[in-house]
Amino acid sequence: MANQYYIGVDLGGTSLLAAVVDAESGRVIGESKRKTRSELGADGVTTRLVETIERAIKESRVKRDDIVGIGIGVPGPIDPTTGVVVRCENLGPSWDQYELGRTLDTMLHLPVTLDNDVNVGALGEHAFGAGKGYSDMVAIFVGTGVGGGVIIDNHLYSGSRNSAGEVGHLIVQAEGGPRCNCGQNGCAEALCSRLAIERYILEAIAAGESSIVPDILVQAGREDVSANIIGTAYEAGDQVTIAAVNKAQFYLGILVASCVNLLDPQAVVVGGGVLERMGDAYLEPVREAAYQRFINHAAAEEVKIVRAGLGDHSGVVGAAILARDRLS
Amino acid sequence: MANQYYIGVDLGGTSLLAAVVDAESGRVIGESKRKTRSELGADGVTTRLVETIERAIKESRVKRDDIVGIGIGVPGPIDPTTGVVVRCENLGPSWDQYELGRTLDTMLHLPVTLDNDVNVGALGEHAFGAGKGYSDMVAIFVGTGVGGGVIIDNHLYSGSRNSAGEVGHLIVQAEGGPRCNCGQNGCAEALCSRLAIERYILEAIAAGESSIVPDILVQAGREDVSANIIGTAYEAGDQVTIAAVNKAQFYLGILVASCVNLLDPQAVVVGGGVLERMGDAYLEPVREAAYQRFINHAAAEEVKIVRAGLGDHSGVVGAAILARDRLS
Numbered sequence: 076m077a078n079q080y081y082i083g084v085d086l087g088g089t090s091l092l093a094a095v096v097d098a099e100s101g102r103v104i105g106e107s108k109r110k111t112r113s114e115l116g117a118d119g120v121t122t123r124l125v126e127t128i129e130r131a132i133k134e135s136r137v138k139r140d141d142i143v144g145i146g147i148g149v150p151g152p153i154d155p156t157t158g159v160v161v162r163c164e165n166l167g168p169s170w171d172q173y174e175l176g177r178t179l180d181t182m183l184h185l186p187v188t189l190d191n192d193v194n195v196g197a198l199g200e201h202a203f204g205a206g207k208g209y210s211d212m213v214a215i216f217v218g219t220g221v222g223g224g225v226i227i228d229n230h231l232y233s234g235s236r237n238s239a240g241e242v243g244h245l246i247v248q249a250e251g252g253p254r255c256n257c258g259q260n261g262c263a264e265a266l267c268s269r270l271a272i273e274r275y276i277l278e279a280i281a282a283g284e285s286s287i288v289p290d291i292l293v294q295a296g297r298e299d300v301s302a303n304i305i306g307t308a309y310e311a312g313d314q315v316t317i318a319a320v321n322k323a324q325f326y327l328g329i330l331v332a333s334c335v336n337l338l339d340p341q342a343v344v345v346g347g348g349v350l351e352r353m354g355d356a357y358l359e360p361v362r363e364a365a366y367q368r369f370i371n372h373a374a375a376e377e378v379k380i381v382r383a384g385l386g387d388h389s390g391v392v393g394a395a396i397l398a399r400d401r402l403s
Numbered sequence: 404m405a406n407q408y409y410i411g412v413d414l415g416g417t418s419l420l421a422a423v424v425d426a427e428s429g430r431v432i433g434e435s436k437r438k439t440r441s442e443l444g445a446d447g448v449t450t451r452l453v454e455t456i457e458r459a460i461k462e463s464r465v466k467r468d469d470i471v472g473i474g475i476g477v478p479g480p481i482d483p484t485t486g487v488v489v490r491c492e493n494l495g496p497s498w499d500q501y502e503l504g505r506t507l508d509t510m511l512h513l514p515v516t517l518d519n520d521v522n523v524g525a526l527g528e529h530a531f532g533a534g535k536g537y538s539d540m541v542a543i544f545v546g547t548g549v550g551g552g553v554i555i556d557n558h559l560y561s562g563s564r565n566s567a568g569e570v571g572h573l574i575v576q577a578e579g580g581p582r583c584n585c586g587q588n589g590c591a592e593a594l595c596s597r598l599a600i601e602r603y604i605l606e607a608i609a610a611g612e613s614s615i616v617p618d619i620l621v622q623a624g625r626e627d628v629s630a631n632i633i634g635t636a637y638e639a640g641d642q643v644t645i646a647a648v649n650k651a652q653f654y655l656g657i658l659v660a661s662c663v664n665l666l667d668p669q670a671v672v673v674g675g676g677v678l679e680r681m682g683d684a685y686l687e688p689v690r691e692a693a694y695q696r697f698i699n700h701a702a703a704e705e706v707k708i709v710r711a712g713l714g715d716h717s718g719v720v721g722a723a724i725l726a727r728d729r730l731s
Contacts, residue, residue, distance in 0.1 A: 152699070161701075211563055225665065227555055234667020235539055235706070238699035244664040246696060247577050249657045259696050329577045336572040337553065337665060339562020368574060368587050371480070371566035373489075378563070 079403070080104065080137050082128055082185070083199075083395030084147040085192065087111060088165035091120075092387070093127045095135035095142065096395035101203030103388055105135025116169040117160075118178075125182050144186040145179060146398030148195035148390045155237060155401075158189050188401045190231070192390055194240055196383075197224025198231050198400075199393025200344045204384035209341040213334045214383070215242050216347035217327065218302070220256065221264040225338065231397070243268070247329045266326035269349050273300035275319035276308075286315035302352040309353070320353075321360065328364025335378055336370050346383025355382050407731070408432065408465045410456055410513070411527075411723030412475040413520065415439060416493035419448075420715070421455045423463035423470065424723035429531030431716055433463025444497040445488075446506075453510050472514040473507060474726030476523035476718045483565060483729075486517050516729045518559070520718055522568055524711075525552025526559050526728075527721025528672045532712035537669040541662045542711070543570050544675035545655065546630070548584065549592040553666065559725070571596070575657045594654035597677050601628035603647035604636075614643035630680040637681070648681075649688060656692025663706055664698050674711025683710050 078097055085092040094106035107130035111120055132139065151163040151170070158176015162168075176187040190198075197214035200206040206214065206226065215223040221243030225232040232239050243264030244257055252261020253274070265271055277300070280286050288300060288308050295304065308316035331343050343365075350357055362380045369375040385392055406425055413420040422434035435458035439448055460467065479491035479498070486504015490496075504515040518526075525542035528534040534542065534554065543551040549571030553560040560567050571592030572585055580589020581602070593599055605628070608614050616628060616636050623632065636644035659671050671693075678685055690708045697703040713720055 227560070232555070232666075235669040236667055236699055236702050239665065239667040241664040241667075241698040244696070244698040245573070245661040246657050247574055249575050249654065251579070257698055326577065329574045333573040333661065334665065336569040337567065337662065338560075339564055339567040339569075341563040368572070370569040370572040370585055371564055374564050 078141065079399070080135070080142045081395035081398040082131065082142060082145040083391035083393065083398070084124065084128065084145065085390035085394065086124065086147055086149050087192070088113060088150060091124055091127045092391055093124070093131040094388070094391035094395070095131050095137050096392055098395060098399040101392050101396075103391065104137055105131050105133070106391065107131040107134060111166070113166045116167065117173045117175075118169070120166065121175065121178055121182075125179065128183065142185060144188065144398040144402035145183065146195065146394035146396070146401075147175065147179075147187065147189045148192035148394045149175070149189050150192045152237065153189045153191060155188065155190055155233070158187055160189070186402045188398055190397055191222075191237075191240075193222030194224040194231055194233070195393040195397055196346065196389040197226060197240065197344070197393065198396050199385055199389040199391070200346065200383050201226045201229070202396045203392055204344065204389055205381045206342055206344045209379070211338070211340045212342045212344055213242065213338060213340050214344045214346065215327070215330065215334075216383070217268060217345065217350055218348035219269050221268045221330075242330060242334060245330055245333050247326055247333065263326060263330040267323040267330065269302055269305070271326075272305055272319045272323045272349070275322055276300055276315055279315040279318065284315050287311060287313045288316060302348045305349070306352040324357065324360040325364050328361045329368070331361060331365040331380060332368035335365065336368070339371065340378065342379040342381060344381055344383050346389060350382055351386060358382055406469065407727070408463070408470045409723035409726040410459065410470060410473040411719035411721065411726070412452065412456065412473060413718035413722065414452065414475055414477050415520070416441060416478060419452055419455045420719055421452070421459040422716070422719035422723070423459050423465050424720055426723060426727040429720050429724075431719065432465055433459050433461070434719065435459040435462060439494070441494045444495065445501045445503075446497070448494065449503065449506055449510075453507065456511065470513060472516065472726040472730035473511065474523070474722035474724070474729070475503065475507075475515065475517045476520035476722045477503070477517050478520045480565065481517045481519060483516065483518055483561070486515055488517070514730045516726055518725055519550075519565075519568075521550030522552040522559055522561070523721035523725055524674065524717040525554060525568065525672070525721065526724050527713055527717040527719070528674065528711050529554045529557070530724045531720055532672065532717055533709045534670055534672045537707070539666070539668045540670045540672055541570065541666060541668050542672045542674065543655070543658065543662075544711070545596060545673065545678055546676035547597050549596045549658075570658060570662060573658055573661050575654055575661065591654060591658040595651040595658065597630055597633070599654075600633055600647045600651045600677070603650055604628055604643055607643040607646065612643050615639060615641045616644060630676040633677070634680040652685065652688040653692050656689045657696070659689060659693040659708060660696035663693065664696070667699065668706065670707040670709060672709055672711050674717060678710055679714060686710055
């Protein structure tokens with residue numbers, strides 16, 4: 076039998092990434108990336124998406140007939156049965172109830188399936204990344220926000236309303252916790268995301284502590300404390316940044332412990348922009364906070380806490396696997 | 404085909420309950436209850452258990468040949484494959500690595516299977532209680548501690564080390580939270596269990612607030628604030644007790660929200676001694692705290708938060724269903 080190829084797409088607020096993936100090996104055969112330009116609206120971005128997919132196919136040199144279907148990770152809630160995007164706060168209101176699946180199918184003559192971007196990332200890590208070989212795992216992606224996915228018995232677990240895996244909204248500091256973007260207080264996202272680290276740093280500076288972060292921001296001509304700026308300041312020994320990172324690591328460990336105490340998975344895979352920049356060492360304090368809080372102490376370290384293995388590719392590989400699982 | 408009967412056993416720190424259950428209908432045909440007398444040690448309690456089971460069979464008038472097997476809910480970690488009790492802190496050290504399954508099998512000539520008591524309770528509620536008809540649910544039992552179980556796709560989900568469903572040890576107040584019996588701080592159990600309510604009441608009294616609880620304790624000749632005493636003081640309008648209950652309800656709502664945001668089940672079933680005593684009304688503030696924190700706001704109320712339906716029988720019915728699922 077000839078190899079079967081699927082297209083995986085990571086539809087992000089900043090960039091579009093499309094890849095042709097060999098579903099057998101998880102290997103990316105060809106890929107293309109461009110800016111999303113969300114100001115163009117849903118139809119405009121979808122046109123760019125089609126062009127990006129065409130370029131990825133061209134780069135891969137895979138024959139169109141060998142491509143079985145397209146999987147897309149979307150940064151917001153979707154309806155997997157209809158291929159409709161419920162909404163996409165990062166991308167704008169033109170995406171509300173947008174029929175992305177049907178539109179792409181019409182333009183590309185290939186079947187399309189969608190899911191939430193972090194669920195899709197969990198699937199990618201499970202199939203070919205750090206979660207490979209674990210039948211039951213939780214993925215946590217730490218970036219601007221905190222999202223994730225749950226794998227149960229080798230399948231993505233979607234829950235009753237396609238809302239499972241919202242790890243960023245486990246509440247870890249119910250009283251006195253900071254306001255989360257969701258409107259509630261004390262969610263894990265508000266305590267261990269990239270934005271949380273930024274907030275810790277800016278609060279310390281506002282309270283009069285000395286930090287090199289303002290200088291770095293000026294040099295970089297930026298206003299937001301990106302993962303890269305956090306990494307640079309951390310590596311330079313900036314005490315404010317180190318304290319901020321330690322706090323985020325502590326709360327990430329709390330989140331891991333809560334997930335493990337509820338689900339007792341074989342592994343927790345941690346990825347996302349912050350982890351990409353900070354590397355494996357970021358997880359050591361996370362493990363320390365987590366392991367001592369596992370209620371099954373005896374075998375605590377049997378639950379692996381590992382860094383995601385596919386980097387930027389977890390989304391596109393996962394989207395391709397999603398397409399394989401749903402469309403074949 | 405003749406009806407198939409299974410024996411369900413709830414091995415508790417205070418009492419032993421054995422029941423003959425019709426696995427088709429979930430109906431308890433006969434039952435027997437007696438004090439555990441844990442001071443007799445594992446062998447002594449097991450002898451009492453055999454007598455209790457024999458009495459339940461006699462009361463049921465079911466023929467011994469129609470009984471297929473025995474399921475037991477144990478208040479501690481067990482090894483489901485060997486029938487060994489890992490340990491039972493409530494019952495004493497003689498239970499460490501105790502071969503309960505093999506011992507009972509030898510004495511009663513019936514196959515035996517074990518699981519954690521709260522997992523078994525979740526199974527009972529799923530099969531014939533408030534969780535009936537929901538393929539995916541979380542059960543939370545609020546008593547002296549807080550335990551529970553996770554049902555995924557109509558099956559009890561055990562996790563990788565048989566430790567799933569430890570809902571009492573999701574961390575909801577990581578910084579500044581009270582010490583939990585597990586040694587950590589801020590676990591849900593330390594904030595919404597019967598012992599937590601007792602602690603809130605005693606702390607308020609120690610701080611000089613006026614309460615009728617001390618008088619009730621003297622009248623009842625008790626030292627611990629039981630669920631019944633909490634109920635009595637609450638119904639009498641004791642402000643200290645009402646505030647303590649409200650706090651526990653808030654944190655129970657937080658715990659429900661965290662479980663729902665991770666798993667998106669169809670239902671959360673809440674039972675246990677506190678709920679038994681306080682009734683349905685106890686859940687209204689819990690729902691209020693929980694629903695507003697569900698990340699999938701749009702369809703929040705599609706997730707049912709319901710009171711357990713089997714009362715004291717959830718354990719024995721669940722244990723019988725466990726036996727049916729594992730031994731048939």
